Amino acid sequence: MNLILKVWRQKGAGSPGRFVSYQATNVSPDMSFLEMLDVVNEGLIARGEAPIAFEHDCREGICGSCGFVINGVPHGPRRGTTVCQLHLRTFEDGDVLTLEPWRARAFPVLKDLVVDRAALDRIIQAGGFISAPTGSAPDANALLIPKDDAERAFDAAACIGCGACVAACPNASAMLFTAAKVSHLGLLPQGQPERWDRARDMVRAMDRELFGSCTNMRECEAACPKEISIAFIARLNRDLVKASFQPRRAAAAAGV
Amino acid sequence: MSAVAALWSTSIGKKAVMAVTGIALVGFVILHMAGNLKIYLGPEHFDAYARGLRALGEPILVHGQALWSMRLILLAAVVLHVVAAVQLTQASWAARPVAYTEKEAVAADYAARTMRWGGVIVLLFIVYHLLHFTVGVVGYAPGQFQEASVYRNVVNGFRVWYVSAFYVVAQAALGLHLYHGVWSMFQTLGMNARGNGFYRGLAVVAAVLVVVGNVSIPLAVLGGLVN
Numbered sequence: 001m002n003l004i005l006k007v008w009r010q011k012g013a014g015s016p017g018r019f020v021s022y023q024a025t026n027v028s029p030d031m032s033f034l035e036m037l038d039v040v041n042e043g044l045i046a047r048g049e050a051p052i053a054f055e056h057d058c059r060e061g062i063c064g065s066c067g068f069v070i071n072g073v074p075h076g077p078r079r080g081t082t083v084c085q086l087h088l089r090t091f092e093d094g095d096v097l098t099l100e101p102w103r104a105r106a107f108p109v110l111k112d113l114v115v116d117r118a119a120l121d122r123i124i125q126a127g128g129f130i131s132a133p134t135g136s137a138p139d140a141n142a143l144l145i146p147k148d149d150a151e152r153a154f155d156a157a158a159c160i161g162c163g164a165c166v167a168a169c170p171n172a173s174a175m176l177f178t179a180a181k182v183s184h185l186g187l188l189p190q191g192q193p194e195r196w197d198r199a200r201d202m203v204r205a206m207d208r209e210l211f212g213s214c215t216n217m218r219e220c221e222a223a224c225p226k227e228i229s230i231a232f233i234a235r236l237n238r239d240l241v242k243a244s245f246q247p248r249r250a251a252a253a254a255g256v
Numbered sequence: 257m258s259a260v261a262a263l264w265s266t267s268i269g270k271k272a273v274m275a276v277t278g279i280a281l282v283g284f285v286i287l288h289m290a291g292n293l294k295i296y297l298g299p300e301h302f303d304a305y306a307r308g309l310r311a312l313g314e315p316i317l318v319h320g321q322a323l324w325s326m327r328l329i330l331l332a333a334v335v336l337h338v339v340a341a342v343q344l345t346q347a348s349w350a351a352r353p354v355a356y357t358e359k360e361a362v363a364a365d366y367a368a369r370t371m372r373w374g375g376v377i378v379l380l381f382i383v384y385h386l387l388h389f390t391v392g393v394v395g396y397a398p399g400q401f402q403e404a405s406v407y408r409n410v411v412n413g414f415r416v417w418y419v420s421a422f423y424v425v426a427q428a429a430l431g432l433h434l435y436h437g438v439w440s441m442f443q444t445l446g447m448n449a450r451g452n453g454f455y456r457g458l459a460v461v462a463a464v465l466v467v468v469g470n471v472s473i474p475l476a477v478l479g480g481l482v483n
């Protein structure tokens with residue numbers, strides 16, 4: 001099959017970008033989207049042109065590296081699918097596809113379709129962890145966790161940090177990502193001691209990174225390749241309000 | 257920092273303020289609509305209702321005290337709601353300096369996408385509505401507005417077709433605002449235990465009640481049912 005690609009090309013972070021059209025000729029419907037870009041890039045390299053830069057690593061939908069917007073939809077039209085797992089059979093022969101990087105102030109474009117998502121890492125650093133004594137491993141059954149809690153924690157932990165939720169959100173809000181990260185620890189017993197500090201600190205970090213503010217549009221949920229539910233956003237909202245009425249952990253330990 | 261100040265300093269906290277003020281405003285809008293329906297009982301009932309609002313709580317409260325307390329609470333709610341809306345909107349607009357060339361709305365419905373401009377229409381309507389039926393300085397011939405004759409004022413006010421048309425449009429905007437807003441309010445306050453369908457249902461009921469109840473009045477005046 002043949003496709004026409006209109007791809008955002010941008011040399012570097014500071015430089016202006018523009019769309020350039022490319023033909024993907026004689027590509028197989030069984031190829032993944034990224035394999036198709038590999039083929040296009042081989043052609044570009046053979047002609048002495050710069051290949052289209054895009055991020056990727058696992059190519060099996062689990063690492064969160066890949067992602068760009070295809071015809072106005074992050075990760076393309078197939079629900080619950082990263083762009084590395086998206087196959088060309090999703091499209092029709094002759095389709096014209098516009099490829100654009102995630103657009104958000106917090107995600108500056110580094111080159112072509114590659115954006116800097118370190119802002120998400122900084123949200124994690126602010127509280128996406130538990131403090132646990134190191135040493136001998138605890139018994140696996142030392143802490144019993146109700147099955148429902150474990151499953152909901154797993155649902156939240158499925159977030160691969162791709163940033164499609166931010167890209168899809170009309171407000172460029174990172175609420176779905178932050179909610180998933182706050183909830184997957186907050187649902188488990190190991191996450192309880194720092195639960196309120198975590199909610200507060202991660203929300204503050206999210207605000208500091210200049211993401212927008214959620215208006216419950218649900219575009220994030222529709223774009224998320226892991227189909228993270230906005231129920232976690234409701235849970236984060238609840239935790240943040242409760243957290244505002246709790247002392248900080250250090251303060252609580254000091255008895256103030 | 258107090259808990260409320262801490263909340264206000266975060267995006268989620270500001271949204272919670274919008275939700276809580278939203279509860280007050282939705283409650284008011286529903287009660288107000290129900291009160292408006294008394295117009296169908298005739299001038300005596302309707303004017304007595306208007307007088308009753310001023311006399312509410314007497315003799316424990318002085319004349320007009322309950323009414324003015326309500327007005328101040330509502331004013332505070334509107335101010336907080338709008339200030340939070342403006343600040344959050346600015347943050348969101350700044351968060352995407354380069355727009356997409358192509359962007360598709362996959363999940364957000366029309367009501368969700370028009371909350372901001374719909375809110376502005378509702379705000380303009382509130383201002384007009386107060387100048388019209390409460391103060392009587394717009395929409396009337398000189399001397400036509402009589403403060404004590406609320407029923408007459410409503411009939412005379414709505415006999416001007418374009419004033420009625422504006423009220424109908426404003427109610428449609430309010431209906432859309434409630435359709436998304438009431439659902440959104442529960443999500444913002446983290447009340448999602450019953451599943452989305454339940455809260456969406458509440459939002460539909462609130463929006464339909466308010467719009468149908470309120471819109472019926474200008475239509476009834478123009479149709480000659482209320483005169």
Ligand code: HEM
Pocket residue numbers: 214215216271272274275276278279281282285337338341368371372374375376378379433434436437438440441442444445
């Ligand atoms: C009778 C008047 C009003 C009522 C009953 C009302 C009700 C509500 C409710 C219940 C919400 C949901 C809050 C939440 O998501 O937590 C909301 C959100 C909102 N309102 Fe209002 N509101 C009114 C007037 C206004 C005005 C005058 C403006 C702006 C000028 C405004 C702008 C907004 C915005 C921007 C949102 C956030 C949208 C979103 O969350 O998607 N509203 N409103």
Ligand code: SF4
Pocket residue numbers: 158159160161162163164165166176177180220223224225226227228
């Ligand atoms: S919530 Fe979904 S869309 Fe957002 S970063 Fe995680 S996996 Fe990606």
Ligand code: FES
Pocket residue numbers: 055056057058059060061062063064065066067082083084085
């Ligand atoms: S490359 Fe790892 S998720 Fe797509």
